[in-house]
Amino acid sequence: MIGTLLRVLGQEYAGPVRRTVALMTATALAEGLSYALLVPVLRALFGSTPEDARPWLAAFAAAVAVYAVLRYVSDRSGFRVGTTMLHGMYERLGEHLARLPIGWYQPGRTGEVSVLASQGVLQAMGVIAHLLAPFISACVTPLTIVAVMLAFNWQLGLAGLAAVPLVAAVQLRAARATTATDRERVERERAATGRVIEYLQAQPVLRAGGRTGERFGLLDDSLRELRRASRRATLSALPGVLGLAVTVQAVFTALLALGAYLALGGGIGAAEVLAILVLAARCADPLLSLAEMSGGIRAARAELTRLDEVLTTEPLPEPRTPREPTRHDVEFDAVTFRHGDRTVADGVTLSVPEGRRLAVVGPSGAGKTTLLQLLARFYDVDAGAVRIGGVDVREMDTAALMARIAVVFQDVYLFDGTIEENVRLGRPDATDAEVRAAAAAARLDEVIERLPGGWSTEVGEGGVLLSGGERQRVSIARALLKDAPIVLLDEVTSALDPVNEAAVHAGIEELMAGRTVVLVAHRMATVRRADHVAFLDAGRVLEQGTHEELLRRAGRYAAYWDLSLAGVARD
Numbered sequence: 075m076i077g078t079l080l081r082v083l084g085q086e087y088a089g090p091v092r093r094t095v096a097l098m099t100a101t102a103l104a105e106g107l108s109y110a111l112l113v114p115v116l117r118a119l120f121g122s123t124p125e126d127a128r129p130w131l132a133a134f135a136a137a138v139a140v141y142a143v144l145r146y147v148s149d150r151s152g153f154r155v156g157t158t159m160l161h162g163m164y165e166r167l168g169e170h171l172a173r174l175p176i177g178w179y180q181p182g183r184t185g186e187v188s189v190l191a192s193q194g195v196l197q198a199m200g201v202i203a204h205l206l207a208p209f210i211s212a213c214v215t216p217l218t219i220v221a222v223m224l225a226f227n228w229q230l231g232l233a234g235l236a237a238v239p240l241v242a243a244v245q246l247r248a249a250r251a252t253t254a255t256d257r258e259r260v261e262r263e264r265a266a267t268g269r270v271i272e273y274l275q276a277q278p279v280l281r282a283g284g285r286t287g288e289r290f291g292l293l294d295d296s297l298r299e300l301r302r303a304s305r306r307a308t309l310s311a312l313p314g315v316l317g318l319a320v321t322v323q324a325v326f327t328a329l330l331a332l333g334a335y336l337a338l339g340g341g342i343g344a345a346e347v348l349a350i351l352v353l354a355a356r357c358a359d360p361l362l363s364l365a366e367m368s369g370g371i372r373a374a375r376a377e378l379t380r381l382d383e384v385l386t387t388e389p390l391p392e393p394r395t396p397r398e399p400t401r402h403d404v405e406f407d408a409v410t411f412r413h414g415d416r417t418v419a420d421g422v423t424l425s426v427p428e429g430r431r432l433a434v435v436g437p438s439g440a441g442k443t444t445l446l447q448l449l450a451r452f453y454d455v456d457a458g459a460v461r462i463g464g465v466d467v468r469e470m471d472t473a474a475l476m477a478r479i480a481v482v483f484q485d486v487y488l489f490d491g492t493i494e495e496n497v498r499l500g501r502p503d504a505t506d507a508e509v510r511a512a513a514a515a516a517r518l519d520e521v522i523e524r525l526p527g528g529w530s531t532e533v534g535e536g537g538v539l540l541s542g543g544e545r546q547r548v549s550i551a552r553a554l555l556k557d558a559p560i561v562l563l564d565e566v567t568s569a570l571d572p573v574n575e576a577a578v579h580a581g582i583e584e585l586m587a588g589r590t591v592v593l594v595a596h597r598m599a600t601v602r603r604a605d606h607v608a609f610l611d612a613g614r615v616l617e618q619g620t621h622e623e624l625l626r627r628a629g630r631y632a633a634y635w636d637l638s639l640a641g642v643a644r645d
């Protein structure tokens with residue numbers, strides 16, 4: 075497990091971990107030796123000259139003192155290394171999550187990643203801080219005691235030694251028996267958390283649709299499954315716990331019987347038997363706690379395996395020698411892309427000269443948004459290529475690609491912070507004047523004037539404290555501030571009221587001016603302003619040309635608008 079931990083986190087932690095393990099082992103040895111010194115102490119006390127016990131008592135006190143100091147140092151070291159590794163894991167996970175392709179973030183990942191990033195990391199990393207010391211002590215202290223028993227009486231020592239593989243076998247069997255049920259419990263836990271998060275996020279929709287009961291049913295089912303899986307995991311662990319307890323007690327009884335037999339035969343004094351039985355009793359406690367600890371270790375291992383899976387998920391490959399385009403025309407060259415076995419883009423060939431606008435139109439599910447996502451390299455194409463200025467986006471450094479693209483989507487996500495912080499995200503090093511100018515161009519200044527907190531108004535998680543139109547203006551200001559040569563717009567104004575729509579339109583016009591634009595639009599007014607239009611259906615470009623040309627052709631594009639406008643007229 076420590077090996078996996080180091081592989082996941084990096085070998086720079088190997089030194090401190092090794093030192094901590096050595097310290098903990100030394101502590102466990104000191105603990106075992108201090109118990110072992112009870113044998114000569116008791117032998118002297120029960121012997122004919124009890125005063126002989128004095129030097130042994132002094133040695134016992136010294137061993138206990140050494141143990142106490144070592145215990146303090148090793149606990150502190152374990153805690154320090156555990157905390158450093160915990161931070162390391164958070165950093166590693168944070169960095170990696172930011173590099174994973176957007177395609178990895180499927181529905182259900184929110185719950186999974188939240189559980190993993192909170193409880194998963196804590197549980198996996200808590201091993202070093204909380205479980206390692208008792209685990210080492212439970213293994214090393216009994217072994218030290220067995221060695222001492224061997225030194226005092228070989229028969230009793232051998233009996234103790236014979237018990238070691240027996241206890242280890244029972245322990246291993248117990249661990250194996252619970253592997254499957256533990257894994258199932260972790261899976262169910264993850265599914266249930268995903269459902270809880272979905273249920274909370276979907277409250278407005280569910281209440282509006284009066285479907286809270288139905289979705290709650292799904293959540294209830296998954297909680298019931300979790301309860302069942304937990305019960306199965308507990309039940310499967312029970313034989314192991316009982317088996318270990320019975321084995322340890324049986325070994326203790328066997329030692330007692332052997333001691334009595336040897337004492338009756340005169341081969342060993344009563345004091346030695348007593349002392350060795352005290353030692354054997356001291357072994358029982360840590361051995362029994364092994365069962366409890368191994369539950370914690372198994373749970374930590376399950377989380378670590380999951381962390382390992384996430385951390386070994388490959389981000390999109392970065393080019394070895396990145397290329398930088400010098401122009402900003404955009405080209406989709408025979409692009410094919412699949413979501414699973416579904417082809418979402420099927421041999422799409424389109425081009426947008428620098429500074430021109432391409433509108434992508436088509437029915438729902440045609441693959442319009444996917445084209446924007448392929449351009450921003452949220453995914454990699456399965457065949458063909460997407461190029462900027464003649465350079466394949468896969469040959470560009472991701473940061474350099476993202477610096478060239480500003481994206482405005484219909485659903486705007488704002489971070490919990492002030493309006494100013496959210497706008498600055500576009501270009502963190504922008505001057506105040508540049509931020510103000512972007513806000514004015516996006517007509518965000520009107521909103522800020524109305525708000526009591528002005529620029530310092532908190533927008534709430536996801537921007538919930540602002541209206542949809544206001545959020546949209548923040549995202550346009552952000553994109554304007556970024557001042558990227560390529561702009562991607564996805565149905566930006568389709569859900570806005572007329573006042574907001576007019577304001578957002580003005581901002582969008584400002585954003586599009588002089589830039590290469592690919593926009594997905596459902597409104598004719600927006601499409602009309604594009605230089606070129608592509609009509610997409612089922613991932614294929616069926617028609618392309620200017621808006622007027624396509625209307626004159628009276629084909630699928632014209633029929634699409636007839637249908638849409640008839641719908642609007644009916645409304």
Ligand SMILES: Nc1ncnc2c1ncn2[C@@H]1O[C@H](COP(=O)(O)OP(=O)(O)OP(=O)(O)O)[C@@H](O)[C@H]1O
Nearest residue numbers: 180413414418436437438439440441442443444445
């Ligand atoms: N992450 C995903 N996993 C699987 N299928 C997906 C995923 N994202 C999109 N799809 C599917 O790909 C197809 C194209 O989706 P896309 O969002 O590009 O369509 P669109 O034309 O933009 O639709 P709309 O106008 O409704 O937004 C859809 O059928 C959609 O269900």
